[in-house]
């Protein structure tokens with residue numbers, strides 16, 4: 001069984017249990033649920049850095065990345081650095097994240113927040129909104145076309161942006177539909193965990209111009225950004241490169257400054 005299959009099996013159990021503990025009515029009644037959302041797609045269209053900076057403690061490919069910095073400090077640092085948005089991993093078992101992380105980030109910054117999660121159920125969209133997310137991630141590798149349609153259309157009704165993530169051509173062809181805002185190409189091969197920017201380069205020409213293109217994973221230098229921009233990428237999702245340092249906000253600041261030079 002591959003890592004995504006394992007994560008999805010655990011996620012199904014987790015979501016089914018959570019529905020009993022916190023009913024939808026309670027999520028919808030929260031004050032934060034009514035908050036107006038901010039579009040990450042628009043922020044990326046109008047930016048010349050395009051950085052989406054991620055809060056990431058650990059991952060299946062790296063057992064320890066950062067256990068030290070608080071999510072609030074990281075969020076404030078990323079916003080001051082000029083990031084277009086922040087990605088907050090909310091999976092506990094594999095990434096050491098939580099919905100509390102999302103809430104703490106929301107309480108600390110105004111920039112668009114992406115709930116980085118393995119979304120398989122409409123309930124998780126309501127949770128995302130009730131914890132301050134502006135954007136949700138849908139991963140083509142774990143969803144059918146019908147599920148992508150249902151989830152993305154609900155997200156749009158909730159005024160959430162949708163970032164759809166693909167790893168290959170087949171996932172891309174299966175997923176394209178008008179209810180998506182951004183198309184993310186993940187450079188990490190989830191079987192080997194190897195990263196290659198060639199994945200973004202190869203798939204870029206197959207992504208229609210109506211979608212904001214985002215390159216995800218394995219970006220560790222400003223040269224990589226300069227290499228990807230001619231392929232039409234407006235967004236760059238970076239986690240480990242910032243989080244592995246003592247001061248992720250400062251690291252993002254230096255990175256963004258050097259892109260703009």
Ligand SMILES: O=C(O)c1ccccc1NCC(=O)[C@H](O)[C@H](O)COP(=O)(O)O
Nearest residue numbers: 059060061216217218219237238239240
């Ligand atoms: O990061 C992993 O090891 C991983 C494994 C299995 C599924 C997803 C995984 N990562 C999620 C992400 O998409 C990345 O955290 C994100 O793109 C940032 O990547 P990086 O800059 O390489 O930390």
